[in-house]
Amino acid sequence: MRGNEDMKYNTIPHTDLQVSEYCLGTMTFGEQTPEDEAHKQLDYAIEQGINFVDTAEMYSFPGRAETQGSTERFIGNWLTKTKNRNRIILATKIAGPNRHLDHIRNPLDFSKKSLTEALENSLKRLQTDYVDLYQLHWPERKTNFFGQLNFTIREDQWKDNFAEVLSHLEDFVKEGKVRYVGVSNENPWGLMRFLEESRNGKIRIATLQNAFNLLNRTDQIGLVEILHHEQVGYLAYSPLGFGQLTGKYLNGNKPEGCRHTLFPYQNRYFKPQGYLAAQKYAALAEKHGIKLSDMALAFVRQQPFVTSTILGAKTLDQLQENIDSLHTVLSDEILSEIEAIHTEVPNPAP
Numbered sequence: 247m248r249g250n251e252d253m254k255y256n257t258i259p260h261t262d263l264q265v266s267e268y269c270l271g272t273m274t275f276g277e278q279t280p281e282d283e284a285h286k287q288l289d290y291a292i293e294q295g296i297n298f299v300d301t302a303e304m305y306s307f308p309g310r311a312e313t314q315g316s317t318e319r320f321i322g323n324w325l326t327k328t329k330n331r332n333r334i335i336l337a338t339k340i341a342g343p344n345r346h347l348d349h350i351r352n353p354l355d356f357s358k359k360s361l362t363e364a365l366e367n368s369l370k371r372l373q374t375d376y377v378d379l380y381q382l383h384w385p386e387r388k389t390n391f392f393g394q395l396n397f398t399i400r401e402d403q404w405k406d407n408f409a410e411v412l413s414h415l416e417d418f419v420k421e422g423k424v425r426y427v428g429v430s431n432e433n434p435w436g437l438m439r440f441l442e443e444s445r446n447g448k449i450r451i452a453t454l455q456n457a458f459n460l461l462n463r464t465d466q467i468g469l470v471e472i473l474h475h476e477q478v479g480y481l482a483y484s485p486l487g488f489g490q491l492t493g494k495y496l497n498g499n500k501p502e503g504c505r506h507t508l509f510p511y512q513n514r515y516f517k518p519q520g521y522l523a524a525q526k527y528a529a530l531a532e533k534h535g536i537k538l539s540d541m542a543l544a545f546v547r548q549q550p551f552v553t554s555t556i557l558g559a560k561t562l563d564q565l566q567e568n569i570d571s572l573h574t575v576l577s578d579e580i581l582s583e584i585e586a587i588h589t590e591v592p593n594p595a596p
Contacts, residue, residue, distance in 0.1 A: 250294040250569065250572060252572035253267065253295035253296070254266075254267045255297075256479075256553045256554065258426070258452050258553055259477035259478065260450055261425075263335055263378060263426065265297065265335055266296045266298050266554065267547055267552075267553075268296055268298075268555055268568075268569060268572070269299065269337075269481065269554040269555065269556045270287065270288065270296050270298065270299045270300070270557060271300050271483060271557055272284070272287075272299065272300065272317050272321060272558070273305045273306055273317060273558055274307065274559070274560050275301075275306055275320045275321070276317050276319075277313050278306075278503075279560055279561070281320045284317075285323075285327070286562045287559065287565050288324050288328075289328070290562060290565060290566065291565065292330060292333060297333065298335045298337070299321065299336055300338075300481070301318055301321055301336075301372075302317070302318075302338055302339035302381075302383055303315065303318065303339065303340060303341055303364055304339075304347055305317035309344075309347050314347075315367070321336075321371075322372040322373035322374070323373070325372065325373055325374060335378045336377050336378050337377065337378060337428070338372065338377050338380065338381070339380070339381040339383040339430060340360070340365070340380070341364070341383050341384075342354060342356065342383055343355065344384075351363060356382060356407070356411045357414075358417075361415070361418075365377075365418060365423060365424070375422070375423070376423050376425065377423070379425065379427070379428055379453060380418065380424040381430050381453070381455060382428075382432075384431035385429075385432060386407070387404040391431040392431065393457075393514045393595065393596050408439045408440055408442075408443050409443045409446070412427075412440065412443050412448040416449040426452040426453070427451060428451060428479075428481075429451055429453070429454055430455035430456065431455075431456060431457075433468075434469050434472055437451065437454055437476075438476075441472075452478070453479040453481055453553070454473065454478055454479070454480055454481070455480075455482075455556070456481075456483070457482075457484040458482040458483075458546060459484055459486065459487045459491060459542060459546060459595075460487070460545055460588075461487045461491065461523055461593070461594050462484070462487070462514075462593055462596055463588065463592075463593055464593050470551050473551045474551065479553040480551050480552050481554050481555075482552050482555045482556060483556040483558075484558075485546040485547075486542055486543065486568075487515035487520070487542075487595060488505055488512060488516070490515040490516060490521075491524060491527065491538060491542035492538060493528045493539070495516065495524075496525055496528060505560070514595050517595065519594035519595075520595045522591055523587065523591040523594045524538075526587045526590070526591065527541065527542070527584070527587060530580070530583055530587065534580055537571075539567065539568070539571065540570075540571040540573075540574040541574065541576065541580070543555065543568060544571055544574040544575060545576060547571075548575070548581075
């Protein structure tokens with residue numbers, strides 16, 4: 247199969263995983279994307295040089311009992327059909343506590359029992375003996391993630407168990423079921439606590455998967471320094487801000503069948519300041535004769551701390567369009583104008 251000559255590859259620090267700079271995100275598989283279309287996306291991604299696929303036990307999105315695990319099953323069926331397991335770096339995640347996801351497991355924690363059950367079920371659905379990267383989808387403790395504002399902790403029954411969780415994960419590595427481990431939706435304190443335990447002999451966290459885009463650059467405030475000095479791979483999800491950074495929702499538009507139209511309660515990127523910033527970025531892209539989505543994806547891809555950018559597409563056409571953004575390289579002039587907008591409307595969708 248032909249590759250994409252513009253696709254580059256980055257090594258996740260402290261691993262032997264060399265991942266494509268674009269990763270195929272799969273959370274639409276099973277809800278918005280039927281299985282045949284999902285398999286076409288996987289085929290096309292491989293053809294274009296993407297060797298990195300990310301999923302999670304809770305998918306498809308939004309998490310529902312009726313569709314939970316469907317994404318991993320679609321991928322597993324594709325792997326069995328195509329015999330492509332050795333061509334991809336496969337990542338999945340265990341869900342942490344969430345009152346809306348009790349259908350997955352009860353309790354939703356990172357105990358040895360829960361971790362083992364979650365991993366075994368994921369391996370079964372994925373029809374593979376191992377995953378290359380196993381991630382904690384969000385923390386057990388009360389903390390600020392998923393765009394909470396004015397967050398304050400008053401009490402938390404959680405007890406520090408970073409070392410214990412890492413010991414459980416290391417057991418999976420020793421068993422050959424997991425190659426490396428990572429975290430997602432984690433903050434600076436949590437990441438440093440995990441890394442602190444690695445200095446005491448525990449397995450090392452290899453990656454951090456967080457939201458990062460033109461509307462949400464909060465990780466540049468506290469996490470980027472950690473990524474640099476501690477050499478942790480950064481996997482950026484939601485580079486298009488749930489479609490807000492395609493421009494299709496501007497001017498009051500609500501396209502039929504699109505994510506925010508279907509799930510309006512998922513409004514992280516759809517508040518007044520988010521629309522304002524998106525409008526400004528759309529005008530900037532138009533000024534330079536490029537598509538807003540291309541500019542948004544190129545901005546994330548060109549950040550020196552980003553190891554791989556996770557693309558999530560409902561259709562094959564959308565995926566093709568997203569991968570084509572590899573041809574877009576932002577000049578210093580455009581980057582400077584982006585910074586001017588960011589200064590005017592900073593992080594409207596944290």
